[in-house]
Amino acid sequence: MTSHSQKAGSHKVSGQPSLGPRIAPELTPSVEELEAQQRHLVFRQFSYEDAWALGSLLVELARERQAPVAVDIHRAGQQLFHSALPGSTPDNDAWIDRKRRVVERYGAPSYLVGARFRAKGTTFEDDSRLDPDTYAAHGGSFPITVEGVGVIGSVTVSGLPQLQDHRMVVEALEIFLKV
Numbered sequence: 001m002t003s004h005s006q007k008a009g010s011h012k013v014s015g016q017p018s019l020g021p022r023i024a025p026e027l028t029p030s031v032e033e034l035e036a037q038q039r040h041l042v043f044r045q046f047s048y049e050d051a052w053a054l055g056s057l058l059v060e061l062a063r064e065r066q067a068p069v070a071v072d073i074h075r076a077g078q079q080l081f082h083s084a085l086p087g088s089t090p091d092n093d094a095w096i097d098r099k100r101r102v103v104e105r106y107g108a109p110s111y112l113v114g115a116r117f118r119a120k121g122t123t124f125e126d127d128s129r130l131d132p133d134t135y136a137a138h139g140g141s142f143p144i145t146v147e148g149v150g151v152i153g154s155v156t157v158s159g160l161p162q163l164q165d166h167r168m169v170v171e172a173l174e175i176f177l178k179v
Contacts, residue, residue, distance in 0.1 A: 055081030069159030111139030140165030
């Protein structure tokens, strides 16, 4: 199954302006580091049982940390796993959908997509030409990539600041993939 990493990411409330990422620069991974994570976290296969096990692992990590998150796993347009923990809200489900759509469109982690725009001195919201009510390049959604196949789905966490959402997903993937 997998190995281990860190924690997960933050969001704006619908209708409020995005203030951008609130992450200390020294803690912010570079675009290159994020791209390396994506290259490294690849499955040999991904089954319904894998979705259940990975989702359950994320729920276990969140419970240990008393993290008020929702967890979601999609494959080929089908929701295979979803759990909402105490303290999460319906807004977390909306964030999951928006971040997942970024992964589906770009084939890259939602945090990486946002980081690429920030590295160019702009924002996803300003330059992507995509509706920010439908797409969010905020941390917490990561592609499920199968070796020799490509991106087949996503695993998403919402409820923490965006970098923490991202790190929680990466940690679970590393544990699961044993890397």
